[in-house]
Amino acid sequence: MTPTNPTDECVMLSHGGGGELMSRLIREHLLPPLRNERLAPLADGAVLPRLEGEIVFTTDSYVVTPLEFPGGDIGRLAVAGTVNDLAVMGAEPVAMSLGLILEEGLPLALLDRIVASIAGTAKEAGVEIVTGDTKVIERRAAGAGASASDGLFINTSGVGCLRPGVSLDLAGVRPGDAVIVNGTIADHGLAVMSLRSGIEFDTELRSDAAPLNHLLARVFETGANVRFLRDATRGGIAGVLADISEGTDLSIEVEERRIPISPTARHASEMLGLDPLTVANEGKVVCVVAESDVDTVLSVMRRDPLGKSAACIGHVTDSEPALVELITSAGGRRIVQRPYGEELPRIC
Amino acid sequence: MSEKIEALRGELGTLCERIGRRVQIMEVCGTHTMSIFRTGIRSMLPANLRLVSGPGCPVCVTAQRHIDAAIRLAARDGVIMATYGDMMQVPGRDGSLEKRRATGARIQVINSARSALNLARENVNRQVVLLAVGFETTAPATAATVLEAERDGVENFSVLMCHKLVMPAMLALLEAGDVPLDGFLCPGHVSVIIGADAYRPVVERYGKACVVAGFEPEQILAGLVHLLRQIAEQRVAVENVYPAVVGAQGNLVALELLNRVFVPADTFWRALGVIPRSGLDLLPAYSRFDALRRFEIELGEDEDHPGCRCGEVIQGKVDPDACALFAQECTPLTPIGPCMVSNEGTCAAWYKYNRPAAATARSSSRRVKQ
Numbered sequence: 071m072t073p074t075n076p077t078d079e080c081v082m083l084s085h086g087g088g089g090e091l092m093s094r095l096i097r098e099h100l101l102p103p104l105r106n107e108r109l110a111p112l113a114d115g116a117v118l119p120r121l122e123g124e125i126v127f128t129t130d131s132y133v134v135t136p137l138e139f140p141g142g143d144i145g146r147l148a149v150a151g152t153v154n155d156l157a158v159m160g161a162e163p164v165a166m167s168l169g170l171i172l173e174e175g176l177p178l179a180l181l182d183r184i185v186a187s188i189a190g191t192a193k194e195a196g197v198e199i200v201t202g203d204t205k206v207i208e209r210r211a212a213g214a215g216a217s218a219s220d221g222l223f224i225n226t227s228g229v230g231c232l233r234p235g236v237s238l239d240l241a242g243v244r245p246g247d248a249v250i251v252n253g254t255i256a257d258h259g260l261a262v263m264s265l266r267s268g269i270e271f272d273t274e275l276r277s278d279a280a281p282l283n284h285l286l287a288r289v290f291e292t293g294a295n296v297r298f299l300r301d302a303t304r305g306g307i308a309g310v311l312a313d314i315s316e317g318t319d320l321s322i323e324v325e326e327r328r329i330p331i332s333p334t335a336r337h338a339s340e341m342l343g344l345d346p347l348t349v350a351n352e353g354k355v356v357c358v359v360a361e362s363d364v365d366t367v368l369s370v371m372r373r374d375p376l377g378k379s380a381a382c383i384g385h386v387t388d389s390e391p392a393l394v395e396l397i398t399s400a401g402g403r404r405i406v407q408r409p410y411g412e413e414l415p416r417i418c
Numbered sequence: 419m420s421e422k423i424e425a426l427r428g429e430l431g432t433l434c435e436r437i438g439r440r441v442q443i444m445e446v447c448g449t450h451t452m453s454i455f456r457t458g459i460r461s462m463l464p465a466n467l468r469l470v471s472g473p474g475c476p477v478c479v480t481a482q483r484h485i486d487a488a489i490r491l492a493a494r495d496g497v498i499m500a501t502y503g504d505m506m507q508v509p510g511r512d513g514s515l516e517k518r519r520a521t522g523a524r525i526q527v528i529n530s531a532r533s534a535l536n537l538a539r540e541n542v543n544r545q546v547v548l549l550a551v552g553f554e555t556t557a558p559a560t561a562a563t564v565l566e567a568e569r570d571g572v573e574n575f576s577v578l579m580c581h582k583l584v585m586p587a588m589l590a591l592l593e594a595g596d597v598p599l600d601g602f603l604c605p606g607h608v609s610v611i612i613g614a615d616a617y618r619p620v621v622e623r624y625g626k627a628c629v630v631a632g633f634e635p636e637q638i639l640a641g642l643v644h645l646l647r648q649i650a651e652q653r654v655a656v657e658n659v660y661p662a663v664v665g666a667q668g669n670l671v672a673l674e675l676l677n678r679v680f681v682p683a684d685t686f687w688r689a690l691g692v693i694p695r696s697g698l699d700l701l702p703a704y705s706r707f708d709a710l711r712r713f714e715i716e717l718g719e720d721e722d723h724p725g726c727r728c729g730e731v732i733q734g735k736v737d738p739d740a741c742a743l744f745a746q747e748c749t750p751l752t753p754i755g756p757c758m759v760s761n762e763g764t765c766a767a768w769y770k771y772n773r774p775a776a777a778t779a780r781s782s783s784r785r786v787k788q
Contacts, residue, residue, distance in 0.1 A: 267529035340633075343449070343761050345456060393773065400423055400635035402458020404771040410750035 081176040081221075086206025096204060099182055100170075103189035108165070108200040116200035118165055121231050126161035128152060129227040135220055137184065139265050141257070141276030144224055145188035147352055150281045151303070152228040153195045157283040158299040158355055160238045160290070161230030163195060168202040173221020174209045184222065195281035197228070233290055240317035242297040245388040248364045249314075249322060250357040252285060252371050253278070253379040254330040255307055259349035260338045269341065273334040280353035285374045294367050295360035302354045307383075308347040309408040310356040311394040319392045324384035324406065326399045347396075348409040358386065426639040427462055433646035434464040442468045442598055443645055444734050446588060447605030448475030448762030449633055455771035457635040467642070470597065470734030471767075473587045473690065474605055476552040477504050477760035478732055481686040482720040484580045485510035488549050491578065491713060492523040498541060500534035501549040502556075503527045508759045511721055531556070531563040538567070538575035547709045550577045554611040557581040557698060558672035561679035564700065564707050576709040579699060582685065584608050585616055586696035592624045597734045601627030601645045603638070606660050613668025614658040621654050632660040679704055688756055689722060689729025728755035731764050738765040745769055 085095045096112065108116045132148045142150075149166065156163045168188065172181065192199055209221065261275040282301065289296060300310045307329075311322050331346055339346040353376060359367050364382050371377030394406040434441065445451055451471045454460050460469070473479050489510050492499035499515065506516040506527065519525040524544075528534050531548055538546035550560045560577060567575045584605065591597060604617055609630045617628040627648040631641025640659045648654055658664055676698070685697025700708050710717070722729070726748070727741035738744045738757065748754040750766055757763035 268533065269529065343452070395773075396458070398456075398458035398635070400420075400457045400459060400462070400639075401427075402461040402635075404455060404458045404461065405773055407770055 079178040081172045081174055081178065081181065081206055083174045083206055083208060085172070086204065092204070099178060100185055100202070100204065103186050104168070104192075104199050104202075106198045106200070108198060109202070116165065118200070118229065121164060121229075123234055124232040126156055126159045126230045126232055127227070128155040128159070129225065130155060132224040132226070134262065136262075136265060137180065137220070137222055139262050139277055140274050141261055142279035142352070143184055143187050144222060145184040146191045146279045148224040148226045149188055149191035149195060149197070150279050150352060152226040153197055153281040153283050154301040154353075154355070156228050156230035157281075157286045158238075158301050159230070159232070160236035160299070161232050162287065163197045163228055163230045163283050165200045165229050166192065166197050167227045168199045169225035170202070170204045171223040171225075172204065172206050174206055176221045181222070191281060195283055197281075236290065236296075238296065238298050240298055240314065243314065243318045243320065243358050243386055244297070244360075245320060245386050246361050247297055247358050247386040248361050248382050249311070249324065249384045249386065250359060250364065250367055250371070250380060250382050251302070251307060251330065252282070252355050252357075252377040253353075254332050254335065255302070255351055255354060256331060256335045256339060256346035256349035258352040259306070260335050260342070260344075260346075263342060263344075264338055267342070269338070271334050271338055273332075275334055275338060278351055278353035280376050282353060282355055282376060285371060285376045286355065288370050288374060289357070289367055292363075292366050292370050294363035296357060296363075296367070297360065298358040300356050302351045302356050304350045305408050306346070306348040306350060307354070307356055308345070308394070308406045311406060312408040314356075314358065314386075315392050315394050318386070321387045321389045321392050322384055322394045323387050323389075323397065324394065325397045328381050328383045330379040330381050345409075347406055361385070420636070423636055423639060426636065426643055429643050430467065430639065430646060431464050433643065433650050434467050436650045437646065440466045440468060441600050441646065441649060442470060443601050443603055443642065444470050444472040444597070444599050445603040446472035446474040446584060447608065448478070448760065449607060450603060450605065450631075450638065451475070451764055451767050452762045453633045453635075454638060455767040457638075459635055459638055460771075463642075467646070469603075470599075470737075471731070471764035472602070472734055473591070473687065473732045474553070474584060474608075475732075475757070475760050475762045475764070476556070476582065477508055478728065478756040478763050479582055479587070479687045479690070480505070480508065480551055480580050480756070481688045482510055482722065483686060483717040484578070485514070486512070486718055487710065487715050488547075488578055489513065489515060489518050489523075490715060491547050491709060492518055492525050494545075494713065496544050498524045498526055498537060498544050498546045499549060500526050500528045500537055500546055502529070502551060504760050505549055505551055507753060508756055509753060511718070531559040532566075535563045535567055535572060535575055538572050542574060545574050545576065545712075548575070548577045549580065551580045553582055553584050553608050554672075554676070555607045557680065558611065558669075558675045561675040564679050564704050565675075567707060568704065576707050576712045577700070578709040579697070581680070581698040582687065583682065583696050583698070585612065585619070586693050587687065587690070588620060589623075590690070590693045590696070591733055592620065592626065594733075599626060599734070600649050601629070601654075603641050603645065604628050604630040606630065606632045606664065609658075609660070609664040609668070611669050611672045613666050614656055614664055615666045616668065617656045621656055625654050627654045628656045630656075630658040630660050630664050632663065686717075686720070688720065689732055723754045726755040728757045728765070731755075731757050738768040741765075
């Protein structure tokens, strides 16, 4: 039976049954936007061409409420996240898989928007989605406040080729190295949290979700001595800096006034009682580079729309004990640690 | 560092020298505590100016019996417990709301009292209980929500009253006299509601300096300078260095809301015990919105971990590192006392932003895949 009003159409359990409905879901809703040579046969797997050099393989799953938010949606997150995991490993992304878990009741119009966003982000990154899987699960007992639009989870895996001669390893980090971030921090986490909490700000907070592979390719092309890269997702730049300090047993000194942050994000984090250093980003990379290459890296980043606010925020030092220390805008000092568990907005 | 901050810092040093002894100031509010650590102000103070944190973190002072009641209520069939996020991890006698949510209890994190009422409107077949926590800052919103529920006849909405009042706690601390204090850095947010004049009894009865300040580094330093000036000049007064936001009389509309819906009542504070007229009960006209009454729940007793010194920390008697559990068994990952749970708790601030604690912590945490 075809529902009379197409806007009411939604995912049903039978869409996952492997029959005609499932086939139609894939052919009508997934394949057209994502179509490419390797995906089109809808075989059990994709055959990739012979790849040169060492191969990097990564996987990540995405669960976010709400599914759509200013600046992105779960689809953009899923593609950018996997592309960025490859890129910060020093790899050039080659191909991705897409696993969708849909909850019955998910509006097909919403699914269409998210698949279009997946396709658009993959195109932006220059990566093809070559294989996929779709499952439908029963509608969960709606949690308090849950709505039908909660029901979509994504897993993406990605394969990339390691750039020849690139070896990113914490072991290469030296005292005196510079720490660079490619733009304003905390935008993604604050955009999602303020949407969830219903708090509105004068200027809209937008997620920074974006694939960083082209930006990082340009950095590599300069031949700059890049020691280490990591995308600052959950845990924010605080988490990444703590990882670097812990992994190298070196200290990092960061200057608050050099850390790019938008006035709205600063205001929002104050209101919610959050430290912006610990808030998630989805299009920011922390780069450790040799001090002599700071200007080269910054100038190439600043020519890219995803790096126009890039800044050197601090340096690696050998002071003991090994800690991340922040020189605050007020002129004081405090340490920076990775956050614990879920960061929760405060009461008052 | 800005010139203004440099100047304030210089004046603090000069005043401390002039006073010529150790000065102890209590910052009452958890937001001040966190800001003092996060902005690095603590590292900028003269050695003989000591800041102690007071009982102004609403999470920290909520009694275990209230958490236990919330957990019991949340486990009831057909109940949705609506709570502010930072209450989720506070340990009760047996687990936390977060643990109960993981095992199926319906607990919804909300950001305002109003959204709890909306939750009730959206779930007419369920009982929505607002875990009403906080000081004079959040209590007016609870009052407004109760009035709205009454007006619109939202009968599946009720409130677990845990609100507390700041002034009675400050006066109780002074009355006990266990902590030598020279003055108070008074909370910016609470003062918006109660007004700067509310601190007069502290000055008049107990001879302690009171300065209301905002939360920016400059504002906090200015507050401290004003406090030290009073001490150096051997005078006491209520001063307000946050006049753009805080008035002498407070927010009359909010105070009127409190008076319309609530009545001051004795209440139990975590580790401080009962403080007379330091809490709020619903007036009889609204008592049908009282969750304890509606669900016939009796508050139990508090049973704190024997080693936990949060009670002394909340009163400014000891610093967190005096507690044997601090940064050992008790960390933000495995909080034992409420001061470690809250974002604005004193122990959490010490643990997160202070060097020595961090060094201890390093060995016990591991990185997670990004």
